[in-house]
Amino acid sequence: MATMRDIAQRLGVSVGTVSKGLNGGTDISEELRRSILDTAVELGYTNRRSQKEEHRKLAVFIENMDYQNVEDFGYEIILGFKTAANRDHWAVDIIEADRDFQNREKYETWMLQKGYSAGFFLGFSLEDPWIEQFHETSMPTALLDNYILLNPHVAMVGTDSEEAMDLAIGHLRSLGHEKIAFLNGSAHSYISDQRMISYLSSMARHHLHIDPSIAVYGYYVAEAAGYHVPGFLQKGVTAILCGNDRIAEGVIRCCKASGYSVPEDISVVGFDDIPLAQRLDPPLTTIRQSRSELGRCGYYTLYSMISGVAVSRNLLRPSLVVRETTTIARPRIATGHPEEKDSVLSVNPDLYKSFAIQRTL
């Protein structure tokens, strides 16, 4: 528990100077201010900062996620976060933190300098420069869909992947589907891996055969479908589960282009339930993540962490929204030569090696 006195002693300056450095006083050099802030971070002064109610501020960092319009994935997340935080008298600022910004600034120093008590991160990937700092930070931090092992000051907030996959596969299974493909989003993403593992274990839990060649990583865009759907169709799948609704949009388009009807020939299930889902033709059956709840949960998680509760993962319930892209399975026969087509499919063999989950309950 460092005090201003500790910082002053370490730097050999007066407590008054430290106070100026921490509180934005103007008559000290930029260099000295930076040293004071860095030392404050190093000594753990950040944690002691419990502002008066009228100055309490939280930061929402956003990178690689649209949020300006009501249709954007981030819009309701931010709205939910702000609504819950404002009710408890916190001000909230939205900060677009691209890689240049992250490379230029140190996370904790920047937070301290600007007077923020905690940060919520949207759209960050494991390749973002600040991720490395999250292993060491003592600033209360919540990440949407990313998980940092062992740092008690950093929590994950997200939707429960196991329950999500179980809802989707349970629904398809009840319609008689057995050969269910999974076109996931990008590899090298914590949440994509969680969903892949959950797909595998849920398939096994439903006594369905797992074929690694129809459970593949792609990208979180509609165009990913073109690379994988032809292979799925040749393998005789009757249903395709998608990593998000945009992938599902591409999958429906591909199926139609290859002469297959959705849902008569192929059932399709999306993930997220963005506004686009209900406007697709046919309207998309999908796993709904409540974005407003994710945002509010981001705030509640930070609120517990500011109060000293070290949250590891705070997971929300998904729900299944049944629209018109799923129906009773029509048995199909595989066509083509699977051994030729394997090259089309980008299976991630590591994951299968790493989690060969065979649940036979």
Place this chain on the structure above:
Amino acid sequence: MATMRDIAQRLGVSVGTVSKGLNGGTDISEELRRSILDTAVELGYTNRRSQKEEHRKLAVFIENMDYQNVEDFGYEIILGFKTAANRDHWAVDIIEADRDFQNREKYETWMLQKGYSAGFFLGFSLEDPWIEQFHETSMPTALLDNYILLNPHVAMVGTDSEEAMDLAIGHLRSLGHEKIAFLNGSAHSYISDQRMISYLSSMARHHLHIDPSIAVYGYYVAEAAGYHVPGFLQKGVTAILCGNDRIAEGVIRCCKASGYSVPEDISVVGFDDIPLAQRLDPPLTTIRQSRSELGRCGYYTLYSMISGVAVSRNLLRPSLVVRETTTIARPRIATGHPEEKDSVLSVNPDLYKSFAIQRTL
């Protein structure tokens, strides 16, 4: 969104009578009051009950867990819950809910009758009579260490088992241990299963061979050790991981009685860090669950659920407390005839069948 009018219509009585039934008026029969409450529950009236601040009440139900003394497992959990809830102006009552009570009362009806907005449950097992009602309830409910699939009104609160097992096995691995036994708590418990699965996957993640005969279920008491430790010793284990600190107490006693020193011959790791842990001889290395944080997290989880956020699982960070029961591994040779000794060990074969996790990263 049912109103008093809806309840009145359903029962063919006046709104005034419904109001008396809901608010404890004295001039109606007990039978009619019960019908009114049951109908209110059935129509979902519970969710609308947002009391004025001065009447807000939360219930903590406790069963099968000591909490009256500062050493008891439940003491700090309840204290943490109360502290966090009182700060937000909620009153908290502690209710001992044994099976007779649960058989006599319906959960939601009782909550409505007494004016509680949400319930936190400690020490309940899957066999408790109210568990069945948790699949259907729309009352915000948080369970310590138990998980109900698919009901968005019920959340689990607990310590992250994966991270806990990874801390313990990582610590032992860094000391050169490879043959690490796991004496778990009771079977038929959600949290015991989570820990077993996490033990298996963490062993694999650390490239350690998994021997199902040294990963067994027992009971959450010291006496469980007597049934399993002799078998472990014959198999040549160098470390024993325990489902809680009381089991560890029994394990240390058993090792000594068999002529093995702790930690020179056998390292022992507990789970929980109850006050007993530091008084054992030698003081116990253990995985700490912060009971105060669990309690506070129980409140924060209910607070989010009352605000409409459907939490599935809210998991906290464990920490490793290194004391004196772990040291560098001394290689040992198995003695006796393992095939004879297998009958001593109560392996749960279902779990291995169900989760054959082979992580080879």
